[in-house]
Amino acid sequence: MMDHLHKNNTQYISNPSPNPPPTGGLFENLLSVEPIFNNKELLRHSFTPDVLPHRDSQIQTLASILVAALRGDTPSNILIYGKTGTGKTASVRLVSRELEQASAQYDIPCEVKFINCEVVDTKYRILAELANTFIEKNIAYVLEKISKLETSLNDLPPNFNSSSSPQSEEGQSLHDEISKLKHDLNSFTKVPMTGWPTDTVYSTLVKALDYRERVVVIILDEIDKLVEKSGDDVLYNLSRMNSDLDRSRVSIKGISNDLTFTDYLDPRVKSSLGEEEIIFPPYNANQLNDILQNRATTAFKEGVLTDGVIRMCSAFAAQEHGDARRALDLLRTAGELAERSGGSQVTTAHVESAQEKIELDRVIEVIRTLPTQSKLILFTILVLVKKNISHITTGEVYNLYRQLCKERDSAVLTHRRVTDLISELDMLGIVNAIVVSKGRYGRTKQISLSVPQTNVEKELLSNHHLFGGLEDTSVIFQSHFGT
Ligand SMILES: Nc1ncnc2c1ncn2[C@@H]1O[C@H](COP(=O)(O)OP(=O)(O)OP(=O)(O)O)[C@@H](O)[C@H]1O
Ligand SMILES: [Mg+2]
Missing domain, CATH: 1.10.10.10 (Winged helix-like DNA-binding domain superfamily/Winged helix DNA-binding domain)
Structure with missing residues (x-):
């Protein structure tokens, strides 16, 4: 659809009719330039690709630990370490996505909750966010169940589906089940973002999790920021939570780019969270090259990247401790600079300018703070x-x-x-x-x-x-x- 529209536009702009309609003068020149990107979104940080080159072993290890959830067991807790831009978040997101898909496919209840502790950074907020997430999931689960039961009830022959009809035991039990579920729905109360005693928030979370049998994987990304800001109190609660749960089971994955953060943890929390550890080493220039190559193929139009562009982005980023985020930023910014200058190709000169621009942006951000x-x-x-x-x-x-x-x-x-x-x-x-x-x-x-x-x-x-x-x-x- 977009391609179709786009082709029409280019055609219109490159062959303007003698009396073009009086619109879009400001954008005509810009639109007539052949775009450099196929889909720029694919180079953004928030996009998690389906393939992560050079992370096979970490992804395999993660999956081999998490598969326990699909067998109804509790996966070991894991601490994941590695410097910034080494693919920790991307790998965990990829494995979580697959885990949820497998859980739906095999109909084994397993849910993943991802929390970025840089944003949700206090004990209260973490517990409240978890409680509300699972209350919402419970509501969705109950509503679906009610709807299925109501369909079954409607499928019963006339006179068999009325609650007052003594002829139908089946109708009666469906009615009972629906009214119990409706009662449950009314009992779910969400936690306000402030104001409750933390103990109450915790017990609300336990109740919400235990509403039905399932394995819950809680991912605490940037866990070091949480410990720095709020201490390890909440980690203590979460790591001992299974002893308060009857029907469900919790497994915790902590992600950190600070290798020393566990020094600040209570030894019990440290040993419980770090049952398994996975290290993400920095990428070297060749690995970054593969990563960029992989993502550039779909992100850019064919043939717009001149020789040496990807290699230069990889080399610059490898100097910065092998950071894939930096490599992607360089490539995207170089593309944007080429686009803005009206060029049809990205050259190594654009990469050099991109390097300067990113460095300058970084310094300006530092000044601001x-x-x-x-x-x-x-x-x-x-x-x-x-x-x-x-x-x-x-x-x-x-x-x-x-x-x-x-x-x-x-x-x-x-x-x-x-x-x-x-x-x-x-x-x-x-x-x-x-x-x-x-x-x-x-x-x-x-x-x-x-x-x-x-x-x-x-x-x-x-x-x-x-x-x-x-x-x-x-x-x-x-x-x-x-x-
Ligand atoms: N092997 C890879 N293949 C493709 N893209 C990758 C790979 N590794 C990382 N990336 C990309 O690089 C960027 C940074 O990766 P990610 O966010 O996973 O880093 P991180 O290790 O979590 O860093 P931080 O500690 O700063 O949070 C993301 O856009 C991610 O998609
Ligand atoms: Mg991350």
Whole structure:
């Protein structure tokens, strides 16, 4: 359908009739460019492909542990580790999808619940989210059952399906079952997102899970973020939950990109969650090459990627600890840049620009999330750079910083602390601070921006009331430097 529409559009644009209708002038040029992507969505993080090259062994191990669920047993708990972009989430999602399909196919009740602990990050919220999920599943299950029973009731011969009709035992028992289920439906109460005692939320979850026999797989992605934010209390509850369940069974899969997070766990929780461990090693450049090749075939139009594009994306991403997400971002961004420049092919030059753009976006994001004092120091450096001061030293930054703080009624940090914060900005790749010797006056740091000045300025000024307009600083600047 889309292809058909698209062909018609291109035809219309490349052969405009003498009197084209007065529409779409702004988009005509853009639409007449041959698209580079076949389906860009296939390169997005949220898309989980059906095939994950170089993850066979991890996927096999996961499946061999989870198959227990299809036999009605409880699969061991698993902790999954690996650096960012090594395919942990994608692999677990792929196996979960297959598990649910197999469960439907063989009619063995097994349900998977995926929680991203970076978003759902407190004990209360995790328990509430789980409870509400299973209450909803129970409601759907009961409604379906009622509907089936009502169909059976309607299929009974007339006079046999009325509850008041003593002739039909079958009709009576169907009526009884339906009214029991309706009663159950009324008893399901969802947990509010705040306000209940956590014990009550926990017992509501246990009741919801135990409503019927099933194996439940709970996946806690970014589990380290949960422990960092809220401790291991909820993990303690979840890992012991099977002792409170009669009909159902729970199995937990934790995913983390921090190998050391279990150091912060209660030893009982640690041994229970880590019954099995699966490690996802970083990809090397050749593996990333295969991954990209695989996904690019369907994501791009045929023949638009010139030689070396995929290899360069893989090489850049391999330098960043073998991160497939970075490799995909590079390829997608290179495609977008090519598309925007009106080209019909993606070249290695586009990949180089994509690398720069992604790096810049990262730095801008870092600036956005800096604490206020660091922003103020960066702002001070920016003012000095804009005034073309040739050798910016820590002392100069500190003096101007102090004045800017006073001007803005903001707390003034010590010289020592400001020096530390400048080093942090250096480590984050926002400024470049090299130590220079000043002869008998000792050593100081010479500071410059490592990111384009306009980007820093735009980010700082657009997002923080502290800075006002740069013009405001010229008065202070004049009194300070006498220029
Ligand atoms: N073997 C692979 N084949 C195809 N795509 C992959 C593969 N491994 C990872 N990807 C893709 O790379 C991106 C990052 O993978 P994923 O989200 O699974 O990483 P992760 O290990 O969970 O990282 P993080 O720790 O940052 O959450 C996703 O878009 C995913 O689809
Ligand atoms: Mg992940």
